[in-house]
Amino acid sequence: MAIENLKCKECGSAYELGASYFCENCFGPLEVTYDFSGLGAEEAKRRIQAGSQGIWRYADFLPIEGRPNDPLEPGQTPLVRADRLAERLGIESEVWIKNDAANPTHSFKDRVVAVAIAKAQELGFETVACASTGNLANAVAAHAAAAGLTSYVFVPANLEEQKLLATGVYGTNLVGVRGNYDDVNRLCTQLAETRPWAFVNVNLRPYYAEGSKTLAYETIEQLGWELPNRVVSPIASGSLFTKLGRGFQEWLDLGLVEGAQPVFNGAQASGCSPVATAFAEGSDVCRPQKPETIAKSLAIGDPADGPYAVEQARRTGGAIDSVTDEEIRTAIKLLAETTGIFTETAGGVTVGVLRKLAERGELQAGERVVVYITGEGLKTLDATRDTFQMHEIDPDLDSFESEFRQEVAV
Amino acid sequence: MAVTVKIPTQLRVATGGEAEVEVAGSTVGEVLDAVFDAHGDLRERITQDGDLRRFVNVYVSGEDIRFQQGLETAINEGDEVTILPAVAGG
Numbered sequence: 001m002a003i004e005n006l007k008c009k010e011c012g013s014a015y016e017l018g019a020s021y022f023c024e025n026c027f028g029p030l031e032v033t034y035d036f037s038g039l040g041a042e043e044a045k046r047r048i049q050a051g052s053q054g055i056w057r058y059a060d061f062l063p064i065e066g067r068p069n070d071p072l073e074p075g076q077t078p079l080v081r082a083d084r085l086a087e088r089l090g091i092e093s094e095v096w097i098k099n100d101a102a103n104p105t106h107s108f109k110d111r112v113v114a115v116a117i118a119k120a121q122e123l124g125f126e127t128v129a130c131a132s133t134g135n136l137a138n139a140v141a142a143h144a145a146a147a148g149l150t151s152y153v154f155v156p157a158n159l160e161e162q163k164l165l166a167t168g169v170y171g172t173n174l175v176g177v178r179g180n181y182d183d184v185n186r187l188c189t190q191l192a193e194t195r196p197w198a199f200v201n202v203n204l205r206p207y208y209a210e211g212s213k214t215l216a217y218e219t220i221e222q223l224g225w226e227l228p229n230r231v232v233s234p235i236a237s238g239s240l241f242t243k244l245g246r247g248f249q250e251w252l253d254l255g256l257v258e259g260a261q262p263v264f265n266g267a268q269a270s271g272c273s274p275v276a277t278a279f280a281e282g283s284d285v286c287r288p289q290k291p292e293t294i295a296k297s298l299a300i301g302d303p304a305d306g307p308y309a310v311e312q313a314r315r316t317g318g319a320i321d322s323v324t325d326e327e328i329r330t331a332i333k334l335l336a337e338t339t340g341i342f343t344e345t346a347g348g349v350t351v352g353v354l355r356k357l358a359e360r361g362e363l364q365a366g367e368r369v370v371v372y373i374t375g376e377g378l379k380t381l382d383a384t385r386d387t388f389q390m391h392e393i394d395p396d397l398d399s400f401e402s403e404f405r406q407e408v409a410v
Numbered sequence: 411m412a413v414t415v416k417i418p419t420q421l422r423v424a425t426g427g428e429a430e431v432e433v434a435g436s437t438v439g440e441v442l443d444a445v446f447d448a449h450g451d452l453r454e455r456i457t458q459d460g461d462l463r464r465f466v467n468v469y470v471s472g473e474d475i476r477f478q479q480g481l482e483t484a485i486n487e488g489d490e491v492t493i494l495p496a497v498a499g500g
Contacts, residue, residue, distance in 0.1 A: 010465065022495035024420045025455055027465040029497035131499050185499035186469065190492075193419045202498040237500020285464065288476050302474070304497045307464060 006030040019203040030206045032063040041255040055214040068118040072146045074110035077102040079222040085338040089358040092365035106376035107135035112211035116200035117143045119207040125198035131188035134163035141172035162379045212240045216247025228370040230263040236298040238305030266320035267353035269293035273322040275306045294325045295345040323352035342377030416492045424451035439481035467496040
């Protein structure tokens, strides 16, 4: 097994394994390529199973030399059957929830950041940075602190307070930019040219994005070395969505798992749905939008991997749908009530789309569906405000009895 | 209209190392054509069949031209045109 080089996804030009992310010939995104020819399926499986209880058990499939000593190693998050959710949706499919809120900073971003920070250290960077909608900010600040690196975290200034607080606590340089995420992203693209920093999702993006493949690998392992029939995943930039596909494909090609790519269903918020819109129009051009949604972690109006996400949904017979803010709130509650898992708004988007698929009759009996919950509900508490009522009583029995007269059968 | 066009580091090999190019034009399309006239190597890297390649973003004074009139977007005196890769973020 060997990490080969960086290769343009558009024109195939090859580049050395440095801090570069786009093709000088056509501006296409660069992707890490590997040579797995020396790695047999049995040997690969043995090495995985002898590995750590986190993402570094998949080190053979990640663009890092060796297995880093990572004090905040993410991964091995729960994959749980959600029979009551399926029942509420009126479907006979086998629904599984991959709860990736159960990571060190409570979102899937720990995976990509762990890989990016390891690469930043390998390349000799002393400062790391990112453009973030919040979850990435938490992860970069925390992992940089754990690694003893200086960090700069750029976010839209109007981010949820929880996400700002859960970033600043790590002692990062937190920069609130007066603008939306796409403005932040443009600024960071410019800064990446003038500062000698590792921007995890700009100049280190080819390595960073590879971290998302570990969600695919874990899914296969946790299903007893089988593939799901369908996945439902949120789409912001489209990177997670496409890397899930790459992860499944690598293990199919290597013979670590048998079968075919799952059907890919993508989920966006109606208030920021450039990829769902392109899919619906039969186009692969994602016209940028100005986001207006409570799902701020998915509020990327100009998604870098949008065209590839559209292609992947089409190729696998899937779709990309969007849901309204109200549907997001309802779906957060539905997931919490039926599984005990409290997700942030992105998970509401994903479960909201699962519900849409159920209502359209697209989920077959016996079909195994994995739903990716990418972040924690405590980060977007406002989304649950006024969705239930508290019973307020005096501290005596009569007060309780009168409040619950109807409900409590004595 | 005289404008400054900012060139990403990775493309400066095509501009003889220059980070900025001063050209004239009344629309983004005209400005880019003027840049290509001066540095022919850039045309193919940035455009395909007369349109911007799909991973190229162009901004006029900070605003993405796709929110304006694309290559027809008007240029005002003193505007700054920035060419950036679109594959960052997320």
